[in-house]
Amino acid sequence: MNQYNVKIITDKDIDWDNVDELTIDNYPWYESGLKQATHVKTVIHNRCIEIKALCEDIHSYSKETKLNGDVYLDSCFEFFVTPEDNLGGGYYNMEMNCCGVLHLSYKSEKGEKVFCTKEQRDRITIIPSIKTITKEESSDDKSWELSIILPIEVLEEMSGKEISYDKGCWYGNFYRCGGLTEPQYAAWNNIDFEYPNFHVPNQFGKLIIS
Secondary structure, X not given: OOEEEEEEEOOOOOOHHHOOOEEEOEOOOOOOOOOOOEEEEEEEEOOEEEEEXXXXXXOOOOOOOOOOOOHHHOOEEEEEEEOOOOOOOOEEEEEEEOOOOEEEEEEOOOOOEXXXXXXXXXXXXXXXXXXXXXXXXXXXXXXXXXXXXXXXHHHHHHHOOOOOOOOEEEEEEEEEEOOOOOOOOXXXXXXXXXXXXXXXXXXXXXXXXX
16 A cells, blocks of 8 residues: 655645655556656645646647536546545545546445535636646647645535544545546556546555644
């Protein structure tokens, strides 16, 4: 099981140069093509989960424009998290295409699913480096980036559960997928499953809140 330290930042500003980086570099269902890496940093700051993702991608592609739509078919970055010490428990899945279009839901241990509302989406900050839906694959890109500020309060509203972010243990995983030429289906913590499936919370990695 991979492990990543998520720092609680109490300073006014985040010194991202001093934040540990993880790489999404496992390809459990690899068939062919380039293995384009994704570099991720995440912290907890001002009661928000903040994430920076740099995604190598020479085939940037986006089509989805709807909240909670099928962004996984586009060039897509994903963050799944169980924000408690309960491997295999209920989890949030946050998916964004390269233009920052969001799919966010919570799935309980009983299988009940709740989607992010428009009002909740308006309180989440997502800054993409690509500002316009591409509709066609790029032929000259090298990478794209996302900066994300996700209020923990929004997650609590979706699940009806209080989230503690004191020092302790969460579980989660980071993924890349989508696009037309090389979907890849890459994961930070490797997944043992017969076909591409990111919804396996019992195979999340460990997030140490420190």
